[in-house]
Amino acid sequence: MKIELKHFVIILSILCILILYFLSTISQPQKIEISQLPNFEGKQVIIQGTVTEQHITTYGGHLINIKNLEDKNNSEAVVYVEEQTDVEYGDIIEASGQVQRYNEEWEIVVNNARLVKIIQKWDNITFPLWQLAENPEKYVGLNINISGIVDRDYESYFYLLDEEDKYSIIIYYNSEIMQNFSQGNNVQVTGQFQYDKEKMQYKIAVEEKNHNIQIIKE
Numbered sequence: 301m302k303i304e305l306k307h308f309v310i311i312l313s314i315l316c317i318l319i320l321y322f323l324s325t326i327s328q329p330q331k332i333e334i335s336q337l338p339n340f341e342g343k344q345v346i347i348q349g350t351v352t353e354q355h356i357t358t359y360g361g362h363l364i365n366i367k368n369l370e371d372k373n374n375s376e377a378v379v380y381v382e383e384q385t386d387v388e389y390g391d392i393i394e395a396s397g398q399v400q401r402y403n404e405e406w407e408i409v410v411n412n413a414r415l416v417k418i419i420q421k422w423d424n425i426t427f428p429l430w431q432l433a434e435n436p437e438k439y440v441g442l443n444i445n446i447s448g449i450v451d452r453d454y455e456s457y458f459y460l461l462d463e464e465d466k467y468s469i470i471i472y473y474n475s476e477i478m479q480n481f482s483q484g485n486n487v488q489v490t491g492q493f494q495y496d497k498e499k500m501q502y503k504i505a506v507e508e509k510n511h512n513i514q515i516i517k518e
Contacts, residue, residue, distance in 0.1 A: 329396050334368045334375035337406040340399045347377065347408055348394045348419065351387050352441050360384065364416075366393065369438055377406045383413040388510065389492065390422025390443035423490050423510070429460070429467035432493065436502050444493045444504055447516060450485045460489060460504075473506040473513060486516040 329344040337347070349366030356362055362381040367374060379395045380402075387393055394417045397410035410416055422443040429448060432439055448460040448468075457472045471489055481487050490513075491506035506513055 333371070334366070334377045334406075335371060335373065337377055337399055337408075341401060342399065344396070344398055345408065346394060346396045347379075348392065349377065350442065351389055351391045351393060351422075352376070354387060354389065356384055362387075362413075364393070364395075366395075367438075374438065377408060378402070379408045379410060379416065381410045381413055381416055385413045385416050387416065387418060388422055388443060389441060390425065391418050392420040392422075392425070393417065394419050429462040429469060432469065432502070433467050436493075436495075439493045440495050440502075442493050443490065443510070445488070445490050446504065447486065447488045450481055450483050450487055453481075453483045458483075460487070470501065470503045471506060471513070472503055481513060481515050488512075488514045488516055 329346045330340070331346040331348075332340060334347060334349055337345075347366070349368050351364055352367045353365035354363065360383070362384050364379040364381065364385070364387060365376060366379055367376045379393075379397070381395075395408055395410050396415040397408040400407050400409060423445050426445050426447065427439070429446065432444070432446070446460070446469075448462050451459045451461045451468065456474070457470055459468050460471050461468045471491065473491075489504060489506060491504040491511045492508070493502065494505050495502055505511075
């Protein structure tokens with residue numbers, strides 16, 4: 301009888317563990333695409349995207365705009381975090397929170413900064429020039445990491461060519477960037493992809509502390 305009771309306790313313990321595991325799996329937020337947000341209003345979800353805008357509110361919250369660059373419809377959403385995070389323009393992030401509609405926009409409300417994870421830092425993502433040229437509007441405002449050859453170097457800007465000499469873009473840099481490069485150098489550029497309305501041209505601005513121009517040693 302004692303042996304049977306012992307077996308019963310073991311079986312009951314296993315069943316309890318299985319039930320708890322099942323409950324934990326169904327309680328986990330579902331990972332969805334940005335375009336699916338309207339179908340999950342009021343529910344907890346996990347979402348992933350590239351940071352296109354971000355700023356701190358007057359109340360200390362963090363508003364982060366994200367976009368799915370792979371989506372042909374350029375699906376976008378706002379992630380509102382009640383605490384400040386260390387995300388930057390161009391980072392790929394994953395956020396877990398509740399879906400709501402606010403000011404005609406879909407928003408994911410996150411109550412803890414730890415629920416915002418940086419999947420990949422922007423400066424670890426290298427974009428070829430042809431990719432920027434094909435869909436430039438997708439990348440406006442993002443921090444960009446790109447490489448190429450210095451061409452037509454001037455006092456505060458130069459043109460960057462790809463290795464095939466097919467695509468080029470103008471690079472503007474401020475006076476704090478030491479010009480240790482010259483025409484013909486192969487360089488790595490980290491800066492913000494922008495559109496200059498006055499000159500009607502796309503450019504990369506190297507002007508923040510996390511931006512730089514470095515010679516690639518062959």
